[in-house]
Amino acid sequence: MEAVKTNIDEFIDAVEKKDKSRMDKLYEHLEAIDIAVSFSNTSEKIVKNFCKIANDEKIADILEQADEKVQKKIIAELDNYRILYIFNYMQKDDIVDILSCLPIDRSKQIVNLMREGDKKVIQELLGYSQDSAGGIMTTEYIALNGNMTIKAAMVKIKNIAPKTEVIESIFVIDSKRELIGIADLRDILISNDDVILKDIADKEYISVEPETDQEEVSMLVSKYDLKVIPVLDKRKALIGIITVDDIIDVIEEEHTEDMYGLAGVSKEENLDSSISESIKLRLPWLIINLFTAFLAAAIIKIFESTIEQVVALSATMSIVTGMGGNAGTQTLSIMVRSIAIGDINGKQKIKLIMKEVGLGLINGSITGLITGIIVYFMYGNVYLGVIIFLAMIANLIISGFFGIIIPLVLMKCKADPALASSIFLTTATDVLGFFVFLGLAHLMLPYLL
């Protein structure tokens, strides 16, 4: 890794000095992704120089690997015709990615300059949402007619292979482009020359539609260990494929979204976000939380006269709500993750709720007992210990119940459970936790004084 670092620094230096031959030489030993990453931290001048001295293929490599910001930087340095030349070296799905980040005027201009065939493909791809199978699919695959012989197929494969993303799977179609099956290149290699392609194609394949959500595609790929999945339109005609390496990006993206969602962070944010971006992304969530906190404070305020008489309540009440929050977050994480990996369908929801309520009862009893005993020794009042014991059980049951119910309800409402669950959970465990604890204390006030 150290070696890479040194080479990158030298590379940037060569670009800065517009030393094309040295740059070309260093480029051979570097990975495009490393250069793309380094461009996110260098000055505009470096990118400008690079676009001037690098050939189209190199720029295409970098564009494919770069994040949106760097892509925009590079595109800003290029005129429309140069971009078209560069696109010759790129996969259709990556071209679509870049076009969809550009201002709509510019992307239209570029698409209009394309050859008719390309234009059609790109416009079709652009029509699909970025998070759908259509948005992530590519059109670089080998599709051959099922009536072809193995011999003819091999000739075609040798011709087309260099331009495709996948070679291990050959898509076998009929004259209407309907997918008959998928042939494994291994089987083609070992079959006799006169065998007909459709006879060795595997007809039991899994496919998706262009509208399928990318998360569902990634679940299928991961569940069935697929290397590639075909995208078929309503007439079962093959319109694209999705490869496993694109799926990895989807999985990473969806996971970031889930994890950030639970913490109230937008997936747009990362360590490089500017301070003003971060404020814009995080502050709304904090303000929503603030009103939740006020809700809890309002409950406490109701019992202020009780607290005034038994000040020990103020130090101990936050233990009950804190533990409720912790236990609820445990349940919530398991639920949200199970939903994300598609593990929730068909499970008996009532059974899940019963289990979490049971867990709350048992974990609440154990932690409640420990807390009750310590509180008793701290304040020398056995009733305070009993109250906190009971409140802990109640709040851990509440947290288990809501930890299951909230994601289920959000899923039912077609909302993302990862995104909004935690705020509802905290509200429930805080508001109800304070209410139960202070309510019990209020009822048993004579014994506490």
Add this chain to the structure above:
Amino acid sequence: MEAVKTNIDEFIDAVEKKDKSRMDKLYEHLEAIDIAVSFSNTSEKIVKNFCKIANDEKIADILEQADEKVQKKIIAELDNYRILYIFNYMQKDDIVDILSCLPIDRSKQIVNLMREGDKKVIQELLGYSQDSAGGIMTTEYIALNGNMTIKAAMVKIKNIAPKTEVIESIFVIDSKRELIGIADLRDILISNDDVILKDIADKEYISVEPETDQEEVSMLVSKYDLKVIPVLDKRKALIGIITVDDIIDVIEEEHTEDMYGLAGVSKEENLDSSISESIKLRLPWLIINLFTAFLAAAIIKIFESTIEQVVALSATMSIVTGMGGNAGTQTLSIMVRSIAIGDINGKQKIKLIMKEVGLGLINGSITGLITGIIVYFMYGNVYLGVIIFLAMIANLIISGFFGIIIPLVLMKCKADPALASSIFLTTATDVLGFFVFLGLAHLMLPYLL
């Protein structure tokens, strides 16, 4: 998906009735993974019958797809010799997976019955930790001598291909098994018969050692969009490969671990865990949290006389700590995720801390101002509003600072930042949050009365 369900039910019915021919017919239209999943919910008898009537290849398919529980159920029904026959249909890495779940006696018995060549490979693989490159690699690949001609290579490839996991990449080695480079099957297909293999091999490849952690492997695969990564020993000799579909499992597993870690849940747990398993896995975390909660309660107890005089503090203090926890969790999630995807190396840590402190100052000022004004109207005391305004700023700065520092320190100590960060963060924001707020109130007590 409905169709699959019906077929599975019919399939289970056929197995139950030991109707072999109907079972075999239905099997053709099902995916092994779906059958494996259904076995986790069926009675022992179904698995027993299946092992009796299914042939070795089918059992191998199901074993490869099943989770640990189902694997154990199946293995329990088979004697050692039958298992060996079944292993003939399985990839080495999957065999190792199954062996490592068995009691050590039984796995030793089975390994000892193997042919010498297999025994050596399996024992080597078993020697590597399950979470390392060695533990997830497979030995089913095509490695050819670099001096071979394309013509000779194609003959070899046709012979070996059916037994390998990967065919698109051919590993080119020298006589000492040292990896010279990786040849793309496309290039082999289009090259002339007399070209020498090593001349078309790509010598700039990325590799890992068997000890490399699986998380690092998955980062490399995802960053460089690799379909396969070679595993080399210290002498640079090729000892295995890792394919992208195994990496997806690693990524899913690591995601679950990270997400659960932040919430204090073990990755061993899922919706199917029994209640006693769940208690065993979750209770320790709750008890650790309980002591954190007592730490916070102890701080409040110090200021009990202050609270007794100004009871409004008890309702408002939890707003400050709650908001600190929320803001800190935002920072923490971004840090933990950035560390997980390898985005943290070489970033300027000081700059990150300054940014989060700045964010805390700004977000704290805004939420503090809102809170201060509301509290002023609730209690009619401007000083209480000022105190909560100042405490909010302080606690959001604290939370930003610790949200960055805690994962960094844990990473430095080689601990998993996902696992322990949140407990330290809550401790910091709760203890310091209460201390700052109640401390300020204590200092300004005359103005509050």
